[in-house]
């Protein structure tokens with residue numbers, strides 16, 4: 609099922625675009641929301657590593673945040689952290705006034721579909737009210753900039769393929785501009801946030817761009833999402849709960865490829881435009897779990913031995929559980945616009961990205977403990993600040 613870009617196409621993308629950034633000597637200050645989260649932290653690292661950006665990281669540090677993912681950035685010139693909730697208008701205004709950013713990448717969100725089904729209120733608050741608050745504070749700030757700064761300013765709304773709703777098998781991949789059809793409370797609140805952002809462009813001329821990313825995976829993802837949950841459960845000899853028959857299809861994108869896509873949109877994207885960022889690598893959930901178990905047999909044979917010497921492999925832990933209500937069958941997006949207009953292509957294959965991800969979770973498995981409700985939490989005795997090192 610996997611379709612990967614050709615090596616020739618990848619070479620083109622790297623040659624044509626990377627030197628542009630290296631040569632640029634203009635340093636742009638980017639306010640990143642949610643920069644202590646899984647994707648946000650990868651983005652912050654990428655922005656700073658390029659040398660072309662300074663970063664103000666605005667994050668409320670919810671349960672999903674992993675400040676340790678930011679390593680020793682706090683000592684780095686060009687990096688600042690503000691613990692602020694994006695729903696807190698006066699605090700946001702103070703951050704804009706103090707740091708005077710040239711751009712915003714808005715990645716803060718409540719992001720887990722299952723939590724949104726159990727308790728949608730927090731999703732409405734952060735994803736809708738928070739995005740509205742941020743848009744208004746950013747627009748007021750932008751309105752007060754001089755003409756040159758105003759025309760350079762950008763606001764990138766980080767969104768998801770889930771806003772488009774589900775596809776059937778064989779249906780054409782979604783292109784930008786397709787109608788929205790969100791099915792979960794999470795997707796509905798992300799869709800609402802996108803509509804607000806789009807309207808702020810259309811009504812106020814506020815320079816909004818929107819990215820739609822496929823399912824991400826990589827280090828530092830909170831172990832409630834498929835890959836880290838299965839990995840930690842497997843390493844502890846616990847059941848691997850697969851929804852229904854595990855036949856749902858997702859497109860997988862390594863987190864650093866997403867971060868690079870966001871940076872390219874920021875640098876070369878057009879206000880009012882949206883861009884799909886997809887790995888072009890569709891897999892059924894059960895296939896993902898099989899690939900993960902197969903790699904863990906190599907990476908962590910001790911887990912298997914602990915259950916019973918010479919016992920069955922990790923796949924024997926798989927258990928089918930009642931399907932998630934309203935579970936979308938398939939997401940797939942066409943990332944042709946990002947490839948053609950931004951020179952973006954994912955650099956990582958699923959096999960290699962999964963290997964890197966699993967190696968990281970194997971090395972850090974002891975940092976989490978069961979939360980008593982079937983999930984995981986950071987170990988208190990290890991402490992949040994070092995939980996993910």
Ligand SMILES: NC(=O)c1ccc[n+]([C@@H]2O[C@H](COP(=O)([O-])OP(=O)(O)OC[C@H]3O[C@@H](n4cnc5c(N)ncnc54)[C@H](O)[C@@H]3O)[C@@H](O)[C@H]2O)c1
Nearest residue numbers: 642644645646647668669670672673693694716717768824
């Ligand atoms: N994870 C994926 O596969 C995926 C795919 C497509 C799009 N996205 C989008 O990418 C963005 C980042 O996703 P992620 O997986 O890194 O999420 P995450 O849950 O790992 O991190 C979210 C971060 O936002 C912060 N945050 C939450 N509420 C906040 C608030 N009210 N104020 C300030 N900060 C707040 C959290 O503390 C956390 O650091 C989200 O907008 C999500 O919708 C994620």
